[in-house]
Structure formats: structure tokens, C-alpha cells
Amino acid sequence: MSKEETFKELADAVISCKKEAVDAAVEKARSEGIEPAEIIEKGLAAGMNEVGILFERGKLFLPHVMLAAGAMESGVSILEADMPTDAASKKLGVIVNGTVEGDVHDIGKSIVSTMLQSAGFEVHDIGRDVPLQDFIDKIKETNADMVGLSALMTTTLPGQKEVIEMLKEQGLRDKVKVMVGGAPATENWANKIGADCYAENASEAVTKAKELLV
Amino acid sequence: MTTEYTTRMGDGQRILMTREQILADLKEGMADAADLGEIPDLSEDELDKLVDIIAMPARMVGVEPGKEVPVTHDIGTIRIDGDQGNSGVGIPSSRLVGVMMHERAFGADTMELGHIDYSYKPVKPVISNEQQTMEVCQQNTIIPLLYGAMPNLGLYYTPDGPFQNPGDLMKAFKIDEARASIEGAAKHATRDITWIMKKMMSSGTDGINFDTVGAAGDGDMYASLHAIEALRKEFPHIYIEAGMAGELTLGLHGDLQYDGKVLAGMWPHQQAPVVAKAGANIFGPVVNTNTSRSAAWNLGRAVTFVKAAVKASSIPCHVNMGMGVGGIPMFETPTIDAVSRASKAMVEVAGVDGI
Numbered sequence: 001m002s003k004e005e006t007f008k009e010l011a012d013a014v015i016s017c018k019k020e021a022v023d024a025a026v027e028k029a030r031s032e033g034i035e036p037a038e039i040i041e042k043g044l045a046a047g048m049n050e051v052g053i054l055f056e057r058g059k060l061f062l063p064h065v066m067l068a069a070g071a072m073e074s075g076v077s078i079l080e081a082d083m084p085t086d087a088a089s090k091k092l093g094v095i096v097n098g099t100v101e102g103d104v105h106d107i108g109k110s111i112v113s114t115m116l117q118s119a120g121f122e123v124h125d126i127g128r129d130v131p132l133q134d135f136i137d138k139i140k141e142t143n144a145d146m147v148g149l150s151a152l153m154t155t156t157l158p159g160q161k162e163v164i165e166m167l168k169e170q171g172l173r174d175k176v177k178v179m180v181g182g183a184p185a186t187e188n189w190a191n192k193i194g195a196d197c198y199a200e201n202a203s204e205a206v207t208k209a210k211e212l213l214v
Numbered sequence: 215m216t217t218e219y220t221t222r223m224g225d226g227q228r229i230l231m232t233r234e235q236i237l238a239d240l241k242e243g244m245a246d247a248a249d250l251g252e253i254p255d256l257s258e259d260e261l262d263k264l265v266d267i268i269a270m271p272a273r274m275v276g277v278e279p280g281k282e283v284p285v286t287h288d289i290g291t292i293r294i295d296g297d298q299g300n301s302g303v304g305i306p307s308s309r310l311v312g313v314m315m316h317e318r319a320f321g322a323d324t325m326e327l328g329h330i331d332y333s334y335k336p337v338k339p340v341i342s343n344e345q346q347t348m349e350v351c352q353q354n355t356i357i358p359l360l361y362g363a364m365p366n367l368g369l370y371y372t373p374d375g376p377f378q379n380p381g382d383l384m385k386a387f388k389i390d391e392a393r394a395s396i397e398g399a400a401k402h403a404t405r406d407i408t409w410i411m412k413k414m415m416s417s418g419t420d421g422i423n424f425d426t427v428g429a430a431g432d433g434d435m436y437a438s439l440h441a442i443e444a445l446r447k448e449f450p451h452i453y454i455e456a457g458m459a460g461e462l463t464l465g466l467h468g469d470l471q472y473d474g475k476v477l478a479g480m481w482p483h484q485q486a487p488v489v490a491k492a493g494a495n496i497f498g499p500v501v502n503t504n505t506s507r508s509a510a511w512n513l514g515r516a517v518t519f520v521k522a523a524v525k526a527s528s529i530p531c532h533v534n535m536g537m538g539v540g541g542i543p544m545f546e547t548p549t550i551d552a553v554s555r556a557s558k559a560m561v562e563v564a565g566v567d568g569i
Contacts, residue, residue: 057250058479061432061465063389070387106368107430107466110381117385125385154546184544186225186505200506 006032010043010075015050017060017067019074026075036079044072048118055115056203062111069118091122093213096138097148099128100159105152105182108202112148112181115202116209135163139176145213146177148205149195154184161193177212181205219269222552224512225505226545236510237265243507243514250462251481253522256514260563264517267559268510274554277561284323284568286532287316288362288425288457291327291351310351317357323568326362326423327351333366334407335375341410345417352418358453361414362423365407365438367430370399377402380433380466396433396467403437408444411452421453421495428485429459431466432477435485439472439492446493456489457498457534458482461519482519486527496568499523500534505544509552513541513559520564530567533560 001009006029013021022044029039051068054060060068095116099109106128113125124142126134139147147167149160160180167173178195190198196212199205218230231239240261248255256264267275277283287293291312296302307315309327316322327348329337337344344361351359371379377399380392411422422445428435442454463485465478473491480488482499489497501516520540524531538544541556560566 058462058481061468061478062384063393063465063468066384066387066389106379106381107464110385111464114381114385123385154544183502183538184225184505186223188225188227188506200504 001032003032003034003038006034007038007043007046010039011047011050014044014047014068014072014075015054017051017064017071019067019071022071022075023078026078030079030082036082039079040076044075048072052115052203052206056201062114065118066114092120092210093145094122094124094142095146095148095209096124096126096135096142096144097150098126098130098135098138099150099152099182100135100156100163101129101131102159103151103153103156103182104129105150108152108182109148109150111202112150112199112205115206116148119206119210121209121213132159132163132166136166136170136172139167139172140170144176146179146209148179148181151180151182151185157182157184157189160185160189160195164194179205179208179212220551221268222509222543222549223505224503224507224509224543226543226549226552229508231508231510233265233269236268236508237261239508239510240264240268240514243511243516244518247501247515247518251483251519251522253481253483253518256518256521256563260517261514263563264510264513264559267555267562268513270555274550275558276554277558281561283561283566284532285321286324286326286360286455286568287320287322288326288423289328289332291316291325292330292332296330309347310354313351313355313359317355322357324358324360324420325355326360327419328362328425332363332425333369334363334403334410335366335369337363337410338406341413344410345413348414348417348419352420358420360421360423360453360455361411361419362425362455364426364429364459365403365424365434365441366426367396367399367403367434367437370402371395375399375402384466393467393469396431396470400433400437400440400470403434404440404444407437407441408448411441411445412448415449415452421455424454424456424494426459427456427489428463431464432470433467434459435463435477435480436467436470436472439488442489442492442494453496454494455496455498455532456492456494457532458485458500461499461501482523483526486523486529486531490527490529495529497523497527497529497531498534499531500539501541503538503540503542503544505538509541509543509556512543513556516541516556517559517564520560520566524565524567532568533564533566535560535569
């Protein structure tokens with residue numbers, strides 16, 4: 001079997017969302033002498049990328065993404081013995097994510113948290129209707145690299161701006177990247193309030209977080 | 215110099231576009247819908263008609279004579295006295311006054327009585343009050359008056375309800391537990407909606423509106439379909455309207471089925487047949503507005519989706535038109551130029567039966 005075929009087998013195993021299939025494909029790739037980094041990058045991660053695309057197109061859903069991420073994690077753990085100590089467990093970054101005060105919408109924000117987590121970020125989801133000061137406190141507590149601010153109503157959107165102002169007042173703005181999202185948010189709004197990025201959906205949130213933090 | 219027309223972005227911002235730019239955006243929006251939903255493109259004639267509608271010189275436009283459709287309002291009874299926080303205009307009045315104003319002053323064809331929380335679950339403790347209000351409203355109006363609210367499965371999860379939040383469980387990789395939680399919540403919601411509507415029917419309600427079906431994902435839709443089925447069985451002549459929350463049924467569970475069909479991932483043209491199968495009289499398709507795209511892009515996309523839903527539906531389609539849906543900008547009080555253009559397009563191009 002060529003390397004490309006092995007990579008496809010690994011990717012297909014991740015897309016199948018089945019842990020057993022991923023474990024078997026990883027063992028097979030190892031036995032063929034393929035480097036762990038290549039197995040992860042060209043096989044497992046490529047599969048996760050495809051899962052992300054299928055999620056974006058409404059063909060796969062959150063439980064499937066979670067199962068695929070779990071299966072990939074299992075595959076990576078098999079490879080840990082062959083990898084340098086910190087390479088296997090290193091997180092891509094720490095992100096605090098929540099829906100701003102006055103806004104009880106939860107689902108979109110939770111999907112973003114889960115997708116970021118599945119992509120390898122350490123995510124601290126602090127819930128919905130979160131007092132703005134709690135964002136600052138959690139950022140300090142976790143030494144976060146990024147904060148995600150969700151708002152689904154035009155009336156709660158200004159909360160995103162207020163958190164940015166609070167970050168400035170606390171001297172944290174240069175250290176912490178700010179991502180905003182939610183139905184009424186736009187790229188223009190993000191620029192206007194001085195956020196680092198706007199993400200239209202969960203897949204884009206992962207892409208933008210990687211661009212800014214990795 | 216090329217003529218430019220005033221139109222909008224999806225967030226309501228006023229912009230200028232040429233006919234060529236409008237057509238290009240319409241085509242791009244249409245292509246996005248056709249690709250995602252695997253549905254047909256609009257014809258060249260239909261695209262030309264949409265360009266004409268967007269480029270009309272009047273600030274407000276209307277349908278051609280003879281093409282008028284019924285118009286109903288959902289939360290309208292509290293739109294008068296509600297403040298901006300719930301899309302109202304803050305005029306002190308009662309719900310009865312709200313209903314009567316919509317019937318006698320605004321020309322609504324059907325109307326809905328809704329509770330201030332606008333979800334079914336919180337109606338349970340105040341059911342007697344709702345029944346009494348319905349009776350008084352029925353005594354003072356002649357238009358069909360429905361009772362409506364959101365199925366809102368979210369209220370059955372912690373911290374608002376007895377079931378663990380599937381979002382939290384999912385993040386902890388407890389997928390089976392998350393799915394069990396959704397299934398439990400759906401059963402409770404079906405039971406509550408059915409019980410509430412039995413009470414409301416005894417007070418002279420003309421029907422029920424399920425508003426924002428699927429807002430909490432496929433479990434929400436599952437609960438609603440089973441409630442529709444139960445109500446149709448109990449009340450063969452009840453008028454049931456089911457309006458969706460979004461264009462795509464989100465699969466928070468992922469495997470729930472109705473009539474042998476997986477609910478997750480359904481687009482409007484796939485939602486319509488299952489809603490009809492459950493026993494609804496009216497299907498309300500929804501297409502979400504992208505705030506970063508032009509009104510033309512959004513309208514091309516929305517009309518393509520809704521036209522396919524109308525074609526697939528065996529029951530009348532009353533499209534959801536308002537803030538952030540149906541090609542209308544996401545703006546607290548959507549501008550009349552955008553609302554009237556999008557509505558005209560839905561009637562004359564997508565072929566909807568009502569709004």
C-alpha cells in the first residue's frame with residue numbers, strides 16, 4: 001500500500017467516527033514505518049479537516065465531530081510513545097469562551113467551544129449570560145491567549161465592546177486576542193470595536209483561532 | 215455613468231449597487247443554496263425579476279394586484295406593549311388591545327396570542343390566565359386566533375430544567391448521556407405542549423402555532439413533530455402551523471428520526487414533508503440572513519431555498535419574514551424597503567402561500 005493510500009485510510013477512519021477503525025489504521029501505519037508526525041498531520045488531521053467541512057455543510061453534526069475527535073485522540077495516544085514528550089500533549093492555545101451578559105443563547109457558543117476543543121485548544125466555556133467581569137477573571141485565572149465573545153441579540157452586542165474596553169483597562173489587551181460572533185455580529189462590527197477577528201460559524205472560529213494563535 | 219441602486223447589507227447598512235452587481239450577488243446566493251440543499255437554480259427570468267424588484271425606485275413596494283397572500287403575526291400581541299428588548303414598541307396596552315389593533319388597524323389575516331416568555335413550558339403555571347385571556351380575545355375578534363409559543367427544548371436542560379445540558383455533556387465527551395438527555399427533554403416537551411393545547415382548545419382557541427421549531431436542534435423538532443401528531447389525533451380539525459427556527463435542522467443528537475427520516479441536516483424542502491406527515495396545516499420555512507453579505511445575495515439564497523420548499527410541500531407554505539430571516543436584514547426594526555422587497559420576491563418568485 002502506498003503512503004497516500006495509508007493516509008487516506010487514516011482519514012477515512014476518522015471520518016467514520018469509529019475509534020476501533022482509527023486505532024487499527026494507526027497501528028497499520030506504524031507497522032509500515034511511517035513517522036508519527038506524518039500519520040497525525042497527513043492522515044488523522046486531514047480526516048478531521050474533512051469532518052469540519054462535512055459539519056459546515058450540514059452533513060455531520062456535533063456528536064459525530066465529538067466521536068471523530070475522540071477517535072483521533074485515541075489514535076494520537078497510540079503514537080505518543082514514539083513522539084517527543086511535549087509534542088503529543090501540547091495544546092494549541094487557551095481560549096475562554098462565553099455568551100455575554102443579558103443573552104441566554106447557548107447552543108451556537110457551545111458548538112464553537114466543542115469545535116475549538118476538538119481542534120486541540122484548551123477551552124474554558126464559562127456559559128451564557130456571563131457577567132462581563134467574569135470574562136476578565138477567567139482570562140487571568142487561566143492565563144488565556146484568546147477570548148470568544150458570543151451575542152445573539154442586537155441588544156447584547158455592545159457587551160462585546162465593553163469586554164474589549166475592560167481588557168484595555170486591565171492592561172491585558174495586547175496579550176489576549178478577541179474573537180466575536182453571533183447572528184448580529186459582522187466583520188465591520190468586529191473592526192469597529194477593535195476585536196481581532198469575527199467568525200461566522202464554528203468552523204470559521206477554528207480557522208481564525210489557528211491563524212491568530214498557532 | 216452606470217446607474218446605482220440603493221439597497222442593503224445583511225446587517226441593514228445602506229449600500230449602492232449596479233444592476234450587474236445585484237445580479238452577480240443574486241446568482242452567488244442562489245448558487246450557495248443550490249449547492250447546500252442540492253436543489254435547482256432559479257431560472258434566468260426569475261433572476262431578472264429579482265433584479266427588477268431590488269432596483270424598483272419606490273422606497274416601499276407591494277405585490278401585483280391579485281397576488282395578495284394571507285399575512286399573520288406571531289408574537290404580535292406583545293409587540294405593542296413589549297419594549298425593544300423583545301422587539302416591541304413600548305406602548306402601554308394589553309394583549310387584547312394588541313390582538314384588536316392587528317385585526318382592525320393593521321390588517322392581519324390571522325393572529326396569535328402569546329405569553330410574555332413565549333415558550334410553552336412557562337405557560338403551564340399560568341394556564342388559567344392564558345385560557346381566560348384567550349376567551350376574552352375570542353369574544354372581541356373574528357379573525358382566526360391561534361395560541362403560539364416556542365417549543366424551546368433549552369428550558370428542559372440545566373439550569374432551567376431537569377435534564378443535564380447536552381452541550382456540557384458533549385464537551386465532556388459524554389455523547390450517549392447527551393443523547394439520552396435530549397430524548398428525555400423531547401418527551402417532556404411533547405407532553406407539555408399537548409397538555410397546554412388541550413387546555414387552550416377548551417377555551418375556544420382556533421389553532422396552534424409552533425414558533426421556531428428546531429431552535430434547540432433536532433430534539434426540538436422531534437418533540438414538536440410528536441406534539442403535532444398527538445394534537446392532530448386528539449383534535450382532527452385543529453389548525454396547526456409549524457414555523458421553523460432556521461434553515462438547517464441542527465443535529466445536536468444526530469440520530470433522531472421521524473417517519474424513518476433522520477431530522478438532523480434537513481433543509482427547508484426536506485422539513486416540509488415531515489411537518490405535513492405529522493399533521494400540520496401550514497409549514498413556515500426559514501432561511502437565515504448572512505449579515506456580512508448584501509440583501510441581493512441573501513434574497514437570491516432565500517428565494518432558492520423557499521421555492522424548493524414550496525414545490526416539495528403538500529401543505530401551504532407561509533414563509534417566515536422578519537429580522538434576520540427571509541432575505542431581510544438582521545436589524546432590530548428592519549427597514550421597509552428591504553422587508554417589502556423580500557416579501558414581494560417570496561410571493562412572486564418563490565410562490566409562497568402566505569407570510
